[in-house]
Amino acid sequence: MAYSTKKGLLLYNAYRTITYTLSPLIRLHLRWRIFQGLDHRSRWPERLGRPSVPRRPGPLVWFHAVSLGEGMSAVPVIRECVRKMPNVNVLMTITTMSAFEVLRNWLPSEIIFQFSPLDTPGSIDSFLHYWKPKAIVLMESELWPNLIMHASKNGITLALLNARMSEKSFEIWSRPVLLPLISLMLSKFSLIAPLSTEQGIRFQLLQAPPGIISFSGDLKYVIEDFGVNGRGRKSIDDLRSQLTHKQVWMASSIHRGEQEIILGVHTTLMQLLPNIVTIIAPRHPQHGREIAKKLEKEGHNVILRSQHKKLKPDTNIYVVDTLGELRHLYMLTPIAVIGGSFLPRSTGHNISEAASAGCAVLTGSHIGHFSHMVLEMQRLSPLSILQVSGKIELEKTLIQLFTNATLLEAHRIAAKEAFSRLSSDIVTNVLFIYWKPTTNLTINSIQFVELSSSHQFNLKM
Structure with missing residues (x-):
């Protein structure tokens, strides 16, 4: 295991070096995406980890989803987080323009909404240094080495909800040359909640610690009805x-x-x-x-x-x-x-x-x-x-x-x-977030709880 961890660290250091070296080219690619209308013309600095809004005081939980489907799956958990932890800031990031256009109108007003940082050392360092999240909740398959390793280095709790890995990705990560890296990354999580038993087995085969895997069901079954505005409702009718x-x-x-x-x-x-x-x-x-x-x-x-x-x-x-x-x-x-x-x-x-x-x-x-x-x-x-x-x-x-x-x-x-x-x-078994106040009503910990298995991890504030 020690040898595997050492090899995983060597692979990660190689990845970090490559992404650092290619950062200028990645930024040029970002500019090209803006030209093509695939990234936001005015909010693109957020992709480099540069905030567009002030950071409010107090503890913060960061939710990240790549696209609209994953983002909609996260919304019920985010709403529960806001309801149960009114004194905790919630930040949500997405990657695609389609998710941005829809979710910005339907997220609770108190949610901080940003585009996600690119997985380069500079972007991730800038993002984490500014927002200082206490916990990061990644949706589905967002397994980015710089994000995960930098978060772990900074003592940030990591969770992967509705966790999945495509057959192609599983085959790639299973190769002997890459298995130590994914094993190292998965070891940094405190909770992995697969969306199916098959997906759970895949994460186990990739050497995720068995004690952090907890089944709750597919969050896509409980995607909320975002509703339509008055004009949209009349148009539907x-x-x-x-x-x-x-x-x-x-x-x-x-x-x-x-x-x-x-x-x-x-x-x-x-x-x-x-x-x-x-x-x-x-x-x-x-x-x-x-x-x-x-x-x-x-x-x-x-x-x-x-x-x-x-x-x-x-x-x-x-x-x-x-x-x-x-x-x-x-x-x-x-x-x-x-x-x-x-x-x-x-x-x-x-x-x-x-x-x-x-x-x-x-x-x-x-x-x-x-x-x-x-x-x-x-x-x-x-x-x-x-x-x-x-x-x-x-x-x-x-x-x-x-x-x-x-x-x-x-x-x-x-x-x-x-x-x-x-x-x-799923309404009763899905992972939800709640806070445990101390006697002086300050937040003492955040616990992610899966009712069907009583799996939990604590995040000390």
Whole structure:
């Protein structure tokens, strides 16, 4: 073990040297991302660890999520943190612009919201020196060597919630040359809460200390309803009334390359069901605008969500190019096809939101780390999730559902019931944060508690 730790330290020092040496190039890459609209034009210094708001006095807990899905999974824990620890500052960082645009409007006002620092020595040092967190809660797969090692060196408690590692990442980290580094990094955590048993086994095989692994369930089952503003609510209601006499299905979280499959299926359905309306919600809004532009050139009558136009009698494709409305749009359709699952090397997307809305849920065969969610729901009810192999099977399944109302209703009920059973346990078992006051009402410790196993770690303030 001592030899492995020594080798892990040598590998980390090599990584630190490389990232320090390449810092100028990484900054140039950041500038390029800003030019491409992938990073914020005015808040980019935050990516270098430079704050844009003052640090409030008092202890601080830092939550970090890379993108929108992970960020939404963190929100229930953050809200519990704010409720249970009103005297503790909470900082949340994200990486992607999509997460920034949605979450900044829905996080509690008292949450400090920043873009995450790049994993270079200078950025991490600057960030930790300024914010001085007492604990860092990382979401899912954010395992960055400089962040983890610098935090540990500074005595900062580390937790990894909804922990997951893709099959590809697991294969890479399992290689003899890299295993000592990941083993060293995982040893710095006080708590790792995998989102499934399979993921827990992967972390154990990567030599995470067994005593820090605690199972609580997938936080994606308890993602909150962020709601919509008054204008958005009226727009949803108007769209619902326009779709009342239509046969509707929705393809959500579509990735580039999948639109050809969805549009091909739409063409087939049009021949059999002239009253069909296909809602396409790409993963990224810009992709939606590109799809709409291409379809318009081909003579299709397409409506873009951001334009808030009414459907015409011959409108049969509705393209969503907005963020943060997916859960509400699921309420408008009896059938949801979840993208990011139809092309090789895809990893799937969250199916629970569609199931909670009472949709008949379909997904492709490439579902990556969401396979545990599919298996859990299918174990409760085989009708809850339908997996199809590709375009032909998707067409066949959709035709069956649209032409058999009894079958469609059975799938919708099964999906909603399976979701309800799985999510109800997580409300009581999920990791939450609470504070333990001393007799003089000052904060003495923060404890992360997992009810089902009574696993906890203390953070002395």
